[in-house]
Amino acid sequence: MEQTAVSNKENICAEEEVDLKDILRILEKHNDDRGGLIAILEEIQAEYGYLPEKSLRIASEKTGRPLVDVYSVATFYRSFSLKPRGRHLVCACLGTACHVRGAPRIVEELKQQLGIKAGETTPDKEFTLETVNCLGACALGPVVVIDGHYFSKVRKSRISQLLEQARNGFGKLDIGKDKGIFPINVNCPHCNHSLNDETFEIDGHTSIRVTMSSDHKQGWLRLSCLYGSYNFASELEVSTGSVASFLCPHCGVEFPSTSDCSVCTAPMVPMLVDGGGIVQICSRRGCRNHMLDVV
Numbered sequence: 001m002e003q004t005a006v007s008n009k010e011n012i013c014a015e016e017e018v019d020l021k022d023i024l025r026i027l028e029k030h031n032d033d034r035g036g037l038i039a040i041l042e043e044i045q046a047e048y049g050y051l052p053e054k055s056l057r058i059a060s061e062k063t064g065r066p067l068v069d070v071y072s073v074a075t076f077y078r079s080f081s082l083k084p085r086g087r088h089l090v091c092a093c094l095g096t097a098c099h100v101r102g103a104p105r106i107v108e109e110l111k112q113q114l115g116i117k118a119g120e121t122t123p124d125k126e127f128t129l130e131t132v133n134c135l136g137a138c139a140l141g142p143v144v145v146i147d148g149h150y151f152s153k154v155r156k157s158r159i160s161q162l163l164e165q166a167r168n169g170f171g172k173l174d175i176g177k178d179k180g181i182f183p184i185n186v187n188c189p190h191c192n193h194s195l196n197d198e199t200f201e202i203d204g205h206t207s208i209r210v211t212m213s214s215d216h217k218q219g220w221l222r223l224s225c226l227y228g229s230y231n232f233a234s235e236l237e238v239s240t241g242s243v244a245s246f247l248c249p250h251c252g253v254e255f256p257s258t259s260d261c262s263v264c265t266a267p268m269v270p271m272l273v274d275g276g277g278i279v280q281i282c283s284r285r286g287c288r289n290h291m292l293d294v295v
């Protein structure tokens, strides 16, 4: 990838305030491999909060990828946005299960309190409201996800409190007291052995230990047992966009996937929830899709 010398004045692509130097720095960090484009777009989005059109044109030009390819990746993954988003993303499920449990009333309340429609951002750029068809936790509906934190069985009376928590930052949340973020114990779907590992904590709870296999290498992967947390620790370096397989560290059998990710089409990896139900996580590094069905 060749870096272009630009003057300070040229650095800013005026209409969208895209800093060319930033984009070139991001492009330089990534090789032009299969997962490279996703990683590039993730970094641009982290920098700007969305994918400005100008940045996609620069990415296309500098990587040699046709612009249509860049756009197809940018529009395929739900986590990417072509429009500026607010500091906080509120995503309310309107899927069938949540719908029958009162999700439309929750969405109305969110619209009213934020003063915007679904798909819009508040004028102060604090909140963006989106609706989705299923967040994969149907038994816990109505489900609302704010800044990646899942809140289950949400009632209208709880909305203002949730928005206030988002404004103040969820980092200050006492997870143990928040009923929307909860620990789960899971077992291997083959041998039923517990996968929770008390010797290694993540998010202040036991981690979920599995064996990950990627690129002919195997190593441990420990996931947060908090549903709604994406924290993990891994022995293997797996590049963003790669698909891994997951095995039980006790019986060595690969977890059998029976469905594909609705976001990126990689196999979903199932584990049994202690007490009944299944949790599934996407096997693609970087895809945050996961589903929980409890009975």
Ligand code: FES
Pocket: 093, 094, 095, 096, 097, 098, 099, 133, 134, 135, 136, 137, 138, 139, 141, 143
């Ligand atoms: S319908 Fe809302 S989580 Fe599935």
